[in-house]
Amino acid sequence: xxxxxxxFITFFKLGLVSFGGGYAMIPLIQxxxxxxxxxxxxxxTDMIAISAMAPGPIATNTATIVGDKCLGFPGAVVACxxxxxxxxxxxLIIGKLFIKFQNHPLVxxxxxxxxxxxxxxxxxAAVKFALSNxxxxxxxxxxxxxxxxxxxxxxxxxxxxxxxxYLILAxxxxxxxxxx
Amino acid sequence: MKxxxxxxxxxxxxxxxxxxxxxxFFKISPITFGGGxxxxxxxxxxxxxxxxxxGKEELVDVFAVSQSVPGAIAVNSAIFVGYQIxxxxxxxxxxxxxxxxxxxxxxxxxxxxxxxxxxxxVQAALRGIRPVVVALIASAAWKMSKVSLVDKxxxxxxxxxxxxxxxxxxxxxxLVIISGxxxxxxLVQVQxxxxxxxxxxxxxxxxx
Numbered sequence: 001x002x003x004x005x006x007x008f009i010t011f012f013k014l015g016l017v018s019f020g021g022g023y024a025m026i027p028l029i030q031x032x033x034x035x036x037x038x039x040x041x042x043x044x045t046d047m048i049a050i051s052a053m054a055p056g057p058i059a060t061n062t063a064t065i066v067g068d069k070c071l072g073f074p075g076a077v078v079a080c081x082x083x084x085x086x087x088x089x090x091x092l093i094i095g096k097l098f099i100k101f102q103n104h105p106l107v108x109x110x111x112x113x114x115x116x117x118x119x120x121x122x123x124x125a126a127v128k129f130a131l132s133n134x135x136x137x138x139x140x141x142x143x144x145x146x147x148x149x150x151x152x153x154x155x156x157x158x159x160x161x162x163x164x165x166y167l168i169l170a171x172x173x174x175x176x177x178x179x180x
Numbered sequence: 181m182k183x184x185x186x187x188x189x190x191x192x193x194x195x196x197x198x199x200x201x202x203x204x205f206f207k208i209s210p211i212t213f214g215g216g217x218x219x220x221x222x223x224x225x226x227x228x229x230x231x232x233x234x235g236k237e238e239l240v241d242v243f244a245v246s247q248s249v250p251g252a253i254a255v256n257s258a259i260f261v262g263y264q265i266x267x268x269x270x271x272x273x274x275x276x277x278x279x280x281x282x283x284x285x286x287x288x289x290x291x292x293x294x295x296x297x298x299x300x301x302v303q304a305a306l307r308g309i310r311p312v313v314v315a316l317i318a319s320a321a322w323k324m325s326k327v328s329l330v331d332k333x334x335x336x337x338x339x340x341x342x343x344x345x346x347x348x349x350x351x352x353x354x355l356v357i358i359s360g361x362x363x364x365x366x367l368v369q370v371q372x373x374x375x376x377x378x379x380x381x382x383x384x385x386x387x388x
Contacts, residue, residue, distance in 0.1 A: 017354050021253045023320035028353050049309045050289050052316055055210045056282025057252030064283055065290050080283055087251035088275055091259045098245045113364020115328030117357060120341025122321035126314055133310045146311040153315035164316055168309055175308020176301050
C-alpha cells in the first residue's frame with residue numbers, strides 16, 4: 001500500500017509544479033524515476049517515446065505508463081489521477097481569480113523568471129537523456145549514428161510541423177536499418 | 181462578458197448536459213495528437229460555434245490561464261471549460277472525458293511494447309528512436325525559448341540554470357523552479373530601479 005501512496009504523493013507533487021505543461025514535466029518525472037529506482041533510464045526513454053507517439057498530453061501519458069510499469073494497472077490509475085488532481089484543484093480554487101490577476105505586475109514578474117528557468121530545466125533534461133542513452137559521453141564520446149539521427153530529428157521538429165509520431169516511426173525504421 | 185453567466189442556474193444536476201460535455205471531450209481527446217496547442221482550434225470550433233457553451237473571449241481567457249497553471253494545457257483547459265459550463269460536476273466530467281481515451285490508448289501501447297521489447301528488430305528500432313526522444317525534448321526547449329527568453333537577462337538566467345543543474349547533481353528541481361519565480365520578481369524590481377535611476381540622471385542632466 002505504501003508503494004501506491006508513494007507513487008501518488010510523487011506525481012501529485014509533480015503535478016503541482018509542472019509549469020509549462022508536457023515537456024516541462026519530463027525532467028521532474030525523470031529525477032523521481034531515478035531517485036526511486038523505478039525504471040532504468042533507457043526503459044524510461046522508451047516510455048517517453050511511447051507517450052509522445054500516443055495522442056493526448058505527454059505529461060499524463062508518461063505518468064500513466066510509469067505508474068503502469070511500476071505497479072501494474074492500479075499504479076497507472078493512481079499515477080494518472082495524482083498528476084491531474086493538482087490541475088483540477090488549482091483551477092477550481094484559483095482559476096477565476098487568476099483571470100483577474102494574470103496581468104498583475106507581480107505575477108508577470110514571477111513568470112518572467114519562471115519561464116527561462118523551465119527552459120533551462122528542459123535543456124538540462126535533454127543533455128541528461130543524451131548522456132544516459134550513450135548518445136554523448138560514451139566510450140567514443142559521441143555515438144555518430146545516434147548523433148546524426150538526433151540532429152536530423154531536431155531540424156525536422158524545428159523547421160516543419162510534422163507530428164512526432166511519424167518521426168518516431170521513421171526513426172524506428174532507421175534504427176532497424178542502421179543498428180539491425 | 182461576465183464570468184458568472186455560465187454558473188448553473190438550476191440547483192439540480194443537468195445530467196444531459198454533463199453527458200454531452202463528457203462526450204465532447206471524449207471525442208476531442210484522441211484526435212488531438214500533440215496535445216495542448218493542437219486542441220485550441222478544435223475546442224473553439226466545438227465549444228464556441230457548434231455548442232455555444234462559452235464565448236470566444238472567455239475561451240481565450242481559459243487558454244491563457246491553462247498555460248500558466250501547472251499541468252498539461254489540454255487537461256487544464258478541459259477542466260476549466262467544464263467548470264464554466266456546469267460548475268464542479270462539469271469540471272470533473274470534462275476531466276474524465278479528456279483523460280479516459282488517452283489513458284486507454286497509452287495502456288494498450290504499453291502492453292504491446294512489453295510483448296515485443298525483447299525482439300531484436302524492436303531493440304534496433306529503439307536505438308534509432310532514443311535519439312529522437314532527446315531531439316523532442318530539446319526542440320520543446322527551443323520552441324519554449326522563443327516566447328520565454330525575451331531579453332538578455334532571461335537568456336542569462338536560463339544559462340545559469342542549466343550550468344547549475346549540470347554542476348550540482350543533487351539540486352532539487354522543485355526548489356529551482358520556485359527560485360526562478362522569486363528571482364523573476366527580484367530582477368524586475370532591479371530593472372525598474374535602474375530605469376528610474378537613469379531617468380533621474382537624464383532629468384538632472386537636462387537641468388544642468
